[in-house]
Amino acid sequence: MYAQMIKTANSGVKPREEMSDQERAFQDKIDADIKIEPRDWMPDDYRRTLIRQIGQHAHSEVVGQLPEGNWITRAPTLERKMILLAKVQDEAGHGLYLYSAAETLGESRDELVRLLHEGRMKYSSIFNYPTLNWADIGAVGWLVDGAAIVNQVALQRTSYGPYSRAMVRICKEESFHARQGYHAMMKMAFGSPAQKKMAQDALNRLWFPSIMMFGPSDSESTHSEQSMAWKIKVKSNDELRQQYIDQTVPQIEYLGLDLPDPGLKWNAERGHYDFSEPDWSELFDVIKGNGPCNTDRMNARVKAWDDGQWVRDGLMAHARKKAARQHAAE
Amino acid sequence: MTDQNHLLQFLLRQGDNALILSHRVSEWCGHSPILEEDIALANTALDLIGQTQMWLGYAAEVQAEGKSADDLAFLRDAWDFRNILLVELPNGDFGRTLLRQFLFDAHQSVLMGRLIKSSDDTVAAIAAKASKEVAYHVERSADTVVGLGDGTAESHERMQAALDYLWPYVGEMFTSDDTDTAMAIAGIAPEPSTLRDEFHALVTRVLTDATLTIPGGRFSHKGGRTGEMHTEHLGHLLATMQWLQRAYPGCEW
Numbered sequence: 396m397y398a399q400m401i402k403t404a405n406s407g408v409k410p411r412e413e414m415s416d417q418e419r420a421f422q423d424k425i426d427a428d429i430k431i432e433p434r435d436w437m438p439d440d441y442r443r444t445l446i447r448q449i450g451q452h453a454h455s456e457v458v459g460q461l462p463e464g465n466w467i468t469r470a471p472t473l474e475r476k477m478i479l480l481a482k483v484q485d486e487a488g489h490g491l492y493l494y495s496a497a498e499t500l501g502e503s504r505d506e507l508v509r510l511l512h513e514g515r516m517k518y519s520s521i522f523n524y525p526t527l528n529w530a531d532i533g534a535v536g537w538l539v540d541g542a543a544i545v546n547q548v549a550l551q552r553t554s555y556g557p558y559s560r561a562m563v564r565i566c567k568e569e570s571f572h573a574r575q576g577y578h579a580m581m582k583m584a585f586g587s588p589a590q591k592k593m594a595q596d597a598l599n600r601l602w603f604p605s606i607m608m609f610g611p612s613d614s615e616s617t618h619s620e621q622s623m624a625w626k627i628k629v630k631s632n633d634e635l636r637q638q639y640i641d642q643t644v645p646q647i648e649y650l651g652l653d654l655p656d657p658g659l660k661w662n663a664e665r666g667h668y669d670f671s672e673p674d675w676s677e678l679f680d681v682i683k684g685n686g687p688c689n690t691d692r693m694n695a696r697v698k699a700w701d702d703g704q705w706v707r708d709g710l711m712a713h714a715r716k717k718a719a720r721q722h723a724a725e
Numbered sequence: 726m727t728d729q730n731h732l733l734q735f736l737l738r739q740g741d742n743a744l745i746l747s748h749r750v751s752e753w754c755g756h757s758p759i760l761e762e763d764i765a766l767a768n769t770a771l772d773l774i775g776q777t778q779m780w781l782g783y784a785a786e787v788q789a790e791g792k793s794a795d796d797l798a799f800l801r802d803a804w805d806f807r808n809i810l811l812v813e814l815p816n817g818d819f820g821r822t823l824l825r826q827f828l829f830d831a832h833q834s835v836l837m838g839r840l841i842k843s844s845d846d847t848v849a850a851i852a853a854k855a856s857k858e859v860a861y862h863v864e865r866s867a868d869t870v871v872g873l874g875d876g877t878a879e880s881h882e883r884m885q886a887a888l889d890y891l892w893p894y895v896g897e898m899f900t901s902d903d904t905d906t907a908m909a910i911a912g913i914a915p916e917p918s919t920l921r922d923e924f925h926a927l928v929t930r931v932l933t934d935a936t937l938t939i940p941g942g943r944f945s946h947k948g949g950r951t952g953e954m955h956t957e958h959l960g961h962l963l964a965t966m967q968w969l970q971r972a973y974p975g976c977e978w
Contacts, residue, residue, distance in 0.1 A: 457755075457760065457763075460754055460755035460763065461755045463754075464754035464755040464756075467751045467752075467754050467770075468748060468751060468752060468965050468966060469965055469966065469968055469969060470969075471799070471969040471970055471976075471978040472795045472799070472970075472978050473744075473774055473777060473778050473781075473794060473795055473798055474778075474795075475978055476747075476751075476774055477771060477774045477775065477778075480751060480754075480767050480770050480771045480774065481767075481771055483754055483755070483767055484763075484764055484767035484768055484771065487760055487763040487764045487767065488764055490760055491760055491761070491764070494760070504760075529969055529978070579978075582977055582978055583978075586976055586977060586978075587973065587975075587976050589973055589976075590973070590976055695755070695756065698756070699755070699756040699757060699758070700758075702756075702758070702818070702819075703757065703758020703759060703762075703819060704758075705877070705879050705880055705883065706758035706759070706762075706819050706820065706873065706880065707758055707759060708876070708877050708879070708880065709872060709873045709876025709877050709879070709880025709881075710869075710872045710873065710876060710880075711876075712876040712877045712880070713871070713872040713873070713875050713876040714872070716875065
């Protein structure tokens with residue numbers, strides 16, 4: 396997941412009769428579930444929307460290293476430290492596949508990073524929340540990766556081939572992370588009273604942010620229709636959110652933790668859990684840059700990039716010298 | 726000191742080097758110059774933690790006090806740590822971190838080559854596993870040192886400054902005490918001084934390619950591998966690393 400409120404690059408769905416022959420052929424392929432590949436013709440708006448979505452997803456993986464990295468040096472056992480390091484390494488790897496997928500659409504990684512650093516591209520709102528106690532690391536794996544999986548399993552069927560294939564690989568790793576996260580939560584929830592308190596605190600703080608990862612409710616989500624028609628988006632925000640809640644509530648109950656929302660109740664008629672409406676103004680605040688960690692996260696990323704300039708320049712200069720020497724020797 | 730105690734000291738030296746360096750490398754997570762380096766640094770830290778588990782796991786077994794590798798990592802104080810000073814130094818810039826990594830990897834690559842022939846089967850087995858990782862660690866750190874040393878004027882200058890800062894911490898890797906002598910007599914590990922020539926040949930070749938100048942002084946800081954005197958930095962590192970285990974003792978995580 397990690398791509399929220401992606402603004403579709405045009406306004407509204409284009410009716411079939413207004414499409415050119417090329418556009419109609421393109422839409423027919425999508426309707427027949429034939430993947431669009433990099434060299435295929437595609438409408439500019441499709442390309443731009445995908446670049447935005449894949450870019451935001453990639454940025455989320457990269458920025459997502461920070462809240463988890465916050466606990467690597469304080470992980471309580473060697474094994475937990477290994478698991479966390481491996482997870483963060485996987486996230487960076489996901490960032491790499493996704494930037495590569497965006498490159499197949501003609502947008503370079505450097506350009507996407509520049510747009511992020513200038514505040515012109517976003518990353519998932521969830522990474523603007525802090526990780527305050529060790530149980531947050533379990534909760535991030537369980538809830539955040541869990542929510543991401545719900546979205547990404549759907550995105551395996553997305554119409555753009557490279558993105559769809561990246562999702563298949565990423566989902567495998569995310570499932571592993573979610574299981575490890577839940578395992579860490581079990582240790583906390585079934586541990587000492589202090590550990591249980593940490594687990595409850597983490598759940599209470601991360602619950603609503605995790606359900607807001609799916610974006611605003613469908614009635615408020617203005618950009619979805621064209622993305623759905625192009626199968627860039629496969630299920631609606633509300634469908635995905637409900638699926639996540641339905642699968643997660645029994646997991647909370649198994650841990651013996653208090654439900655983080657008094658409105659969470661099984662509704663036999665709907666066959667789903669009811670839940671309280673999140674405070675959407677909070678989501679919009681976070682997206683506008685006013686989340687608890689937005690400034691710190693962006694400062695950290697920009698600093699890493701700026702501090703690393705001499706390294707990138709040095710290695711590039713060396714590569715050029717080496718190539719010149721080889722050329723001279725031939 | 727009994728032979729078992731010497732073996733324990735030797736194992737702690739190996740395990741603590743891996744543990745403390747892993748901690749330092751992991752501090753880079755999410756802050757490196759480019760995404761590929763975030764991945765490579767996490768991978769290096771991960772390999773080192775794996776090695777820590779093996780060395781400290783065996784140390785705990787030899788110690789025979791019912792402790793685990795985790796107990797040794799998280800519940801000893803600074804004076805009980807046996808890592809060389811080099812690995813506990815703060816990261817500095819990316820160049821210094823990679824140059825330290827290279828100096829450590831170069832030493833490890835020579836040492837592991839000897840330890841795979843150790844008379845102690847467990848030591849030999851750990852070295853056999855670690856040597857595969859060390860082989861690609863040293864290849865990567867050497868390439869990066871050459872790339873940055875022979876890069877731009879700025880990268881060259883930063884790498885030379887890093888080498889000038891780190892070089893006085895290299896000599897400690899080749900100092901000997903009773904534990905080293907006991908290990909050598911038992912055929913468990915070589916005398917550290919016998920690794921020096923091979924190390925110097927490797928390091929000189931790479932640093933020459935990197936257009937860097939090895940500082941002339943023969944002075945060497947020491948006190949880490951004996952535990953006599955660590956730097957001020959180790960206490961802060963341990964305060965971070967051990968905090969949860971210390972604040973909430975006896976928990977399972």
